[in-house]
Amino acid sequence: MQFRLEKRAEPSRLMLYLAPILALAITAVLGALLFSVMGYDGIGAVREIFLTPLTNPYKWQDLAVKASPLVIIAVGLSVAYRANVWNIGAEGQYIVGAIAGTGVALLTYNLSGPWILPLMLVAGMAGGAAYAAIPAFLRTRFRVNEILTTLMLTYASVNLLNYLVFGPWKSPTAMGQPQTVLFSLDQSLPYVVPGTIIHLGTPIAIAVALIVWLVMSRSVFGFQIRTVGLAPHAARYGGFSADRTVWMALLLSGALAGLAGILEAAGPFGRLVPQFPTNYGFTAIIVAFLGRLHPIGCLFAGIILAITFVGGEVAQTTMRLPFAAVGVFQAMVLFLLLAADFFVRHRFRAVEPKTSARPA
Amino acid sequence: MMRLNRRHIMQLGGAAAALPLLGGQAFAQEKVKVGFVLIGTPDDNGWNYGHDQGRLFMLDAIGEDKVETTVVTNVAEGPDSERVFRELAQQGHQLIFGTSFGYGDYIHRVARQFPDTRFEWATGNLTAPNVALYNAKFHEGRAVLGTIAGLTTKTNKIAYVGSMPIPEVVMGINAFALAARKVNPEVEVTAVYVGSWFDPPREADLARSLIAQGVDVITQHTDGPVIPQIAESSGIVGVFGQGADMSAFAPNTHLTSIIDHWGPYYVQAVQSLIDGTWTNGSVWPGLKEGEVLIGPYNPNLAADVVAKAEEVKNAIIDGSLHPFAGPINDNTGTERVAAGDIIDDGEFWAVDWYVEGVSVVE
Structure with missing residues (x-):
């Protein structure tokens, strides 16, 4: 007997929603088994990773802070990916966005006023979009694959960041350490929930997801993105320019990555340091796919990833679970979620092996 | 395990209210x-x-x-x-x-x-x-390593693989180069940066390319033992352990090591917490206080080299030698520290130049 993989004609709507829950349940069971075999309290560890971040109100702020940049970047990427534009260099656009916004901060360091922070955010978006414009230009003009260019530009952006913080932007009071000055109060994100570390980036992330959802589902732009992605020939027939779509997809995803970058710099970091790149741009790729390239899906996917990060730290401190075990668990969550999603749409079907004609 | 939620805070409040009744005893046993x-x-x-x-x-x-x-x-x-x-x-x-x-x-x-x-x-x-x-004065240990490097190199090309150009690394390079050139003025020191504290593939690449250029003694200022491993397999003259004894990774090439011995400080800090005498101090001990140790010397190291290394170590310990005693010229030939002067602990953090004989590969 052989098995053949085939697409289901019509994925069950019930399973579409049940699959992620099922996947998380399987992860929990496998995780508990794994941790028990390793000699830890398996059920306790899984509880710490999955439930503590949700049940302990002290952890909500951490989830919000961790999820916000992931959601903002992933929403932008989901639009690009829908258009079949493979921007995998959001990390670079995130870094350049932070650099651009920080540039404004350093120029306005001796000034004050409520206009400074908005200007920094605009500069961040412009920086991210400008950095994504390079691959857009190369793709539309010279047909250079954007997967390569966006990825390579990420490494270039890290070097730009290092050059600035080790060189011209180094704070004179940092005792030789590579870091910019701390941003002033007018340059820092305000906390939106008093007594917590939840900053303005969280409402912005929610707003971005909602706005992009509306735009994608209700506007001609959204229709164009989806059409070009699903059926490029039909799109061309319909008068949609493929090059224009590439430009828009890259500029939008770049601008949102840049926005996330300056929000992170002006919020949790409070200055620019060489340790600024924390792979949010790459993690957001997972978030985008986990969220099924849907803005609202990205919102939930971002929270799920934040839970595994925050919960993983809790398990490290309370259960003394090793970092590597937490990593294995996080990978298991993603693997099973994506596998479940796959099997909602595909199935294995038993087929009879073909009997080859044998010479008599 | 304790987690804070509203109910626990209530319990904690109750427990805290009862504490004065128990007196100090409750704390002593905790x-x-x-x-x-x-x-x-x-x-x-x-x-x-x-x-x-x-x-x-x-x-x-x-x-x-x-x-x-x-x-x-x-x-x-x-x-x-x-x-x-x-x-x-x-x-x-x-x-x-x-x-x-x-x-x-x-x-x-x-x-x-x-x-x-x-x-x-x-x-x-x-x-x-x-x-x-x-903190710890790792640069004091660097002076001992530099002495050994200067005495053992055959090509007069030695190298320092640093993490990033921050003061403690820059000053480690300077202390190493000053000591090496003091015993061997012919020595040229090449400094390269990894750009990270832990990047084994890149550290290995840098070490290999330095060795290919004729460098025969390397020291590194990163967090792991990959460079000693490369040095051992290349069969160069020497390499050193950083942070810990790394001789297990390079039995023939590992000449000695700088060992960060944080233990006594941690004992003192925790004991002061228990005794209630903890203060927000700022300490920066080195070889003298035993927070920076020089590990065992390789048995193949010549006796006169070991003797010279010990001499430098003991001179730093008894205060007769300062790792940054003038005259010191920078690598453009400008005098930075006059004879009889030193770079003191306060000036240390502002140094962003390299001493004579150091070339930095950007």
Whole structure:
């Protein structure tokens, strides 16, 4: 007997929603088994990773802070990916966005006023979009694959960041350490929930997801993105320019990555340091796919990833679970979620092996 | 394990209200909880290993009946560390060690939220009422390594693989080069930067290309033992352990090592917490205090080289030799420190130039 993989004609709507829950349940069971075999309290560890971040109100702020940049970047990427534009260099656009916004901060360091922070955010978006414009230009003009260019530009952006913080932007009071000055109060994100570390980036992330959802589902732009992605020939027939779509997809995803970058710099970091790149741009790729390239899906996917990060730290401190075990668990969550999603749409079907004609 | 929610806070409140009735006895029997936040894992056999050995030394000296520790590994220097410090403080750790410079901003933020929790920031530069600093004069050990390098090199080309151009690395290079050229003025020192504290593939590439250029003694200022391994397989004259004895990785080539011996400091810090005498001090001990140790010498090392190395070490310990005693010229030939002068502990952090004989590969 052989098995053949085939697409289901019509994925069950019930399973579409049940699959992620099922996947998380399987992860929990496998995780508990794994941790028990390793000699830890398996059920306790899984509880710490999955439930503590949700049940302990002290952890909500951490989830919000961790999820916000992931959601903002992933929403932008989901639009690009829908258009079949493979921007995998959001990390670079995130870094350049932070650099651009920080540039404004350093120029306005001796000034004050409520206009400074908005200007920094605009500069961040412009920086991210400008950095994504390079691959857009190369793709539309010279047909250079954007997967390569966006990825390579990420490494270039890290070097730009290092050059600035080790060189011209180094704070004179940092005792030789590579870091910019701390941003002033007018340059820092305000906390939106008093007594917590939840900053303005969280409402912005929610707003971005909602706005992009509306735009994608209700506007001609959204229709164009989806059409070009699903059926490029039909799109061309319909008068949609493929090059224009590439430009828009890259500029939008770049601008949102840049926005996330300056929000992170002006919020949790409070200055620019060489340790600024924390792979949010790459993690957001997972978030985008986990969220099924849907803005609202990205919102939930971002929270799920934040839970595994925050919960993983809790398990490290309370259960003394090793970092590597937490990593294995996080990978298991993603693997099973994506596998479940796959099997909602595909199935294995038993087929009879073909009997080859044998010479008599 | 303790987690804070509304009900627990009520219980804690009740318990706290009852505490004065119990007197000091309740505290005396309670174990103190001490947290350690590491940038990598203890099995790096270098920086993190050194801190973890210090923790074990402290546990042993004070006794596991009096203190318990929590170690969080692989904590990135950034907002992720703020979460870890807050988590440890919420769980009732009374003293938390952050063992990397980049934790500073976050230690200070969390310290403001938890005024009763004590924090110690390794290699830091800013104290607060509940934030102390501790560091070690690794550059003193570099002077001993430089002496050995200068005496043993055959090609007169030696190299220093640094993590990033920050003062403690720059000054490590300078101390190494000054000592090497003092015993062998022909020596040229090539300094290269990895751009990270732990990047084995890149460290290995740099070491290989330096060796290909004729370098025969290398020292490194990163967190792991990959360069000693490359040195051993290339069969060059020598390499040194950094942070810990790395002779197991290069039995023939490993000449000696700088060992970070944090243990005594951790004992003193935790004991002062138990005794109620903890202060937000700032300490920077070195060879003299035994926080920086020179590891065992390779048995194949010539006796006169060992004798010279010991001489430099003992002179630094008794104060007769300062690693940065003038005259010192920088690598453009400009005199930076006059004869009879030194670079003192305050001036140390402002040095962004390299001494004569050092060429930096950007």
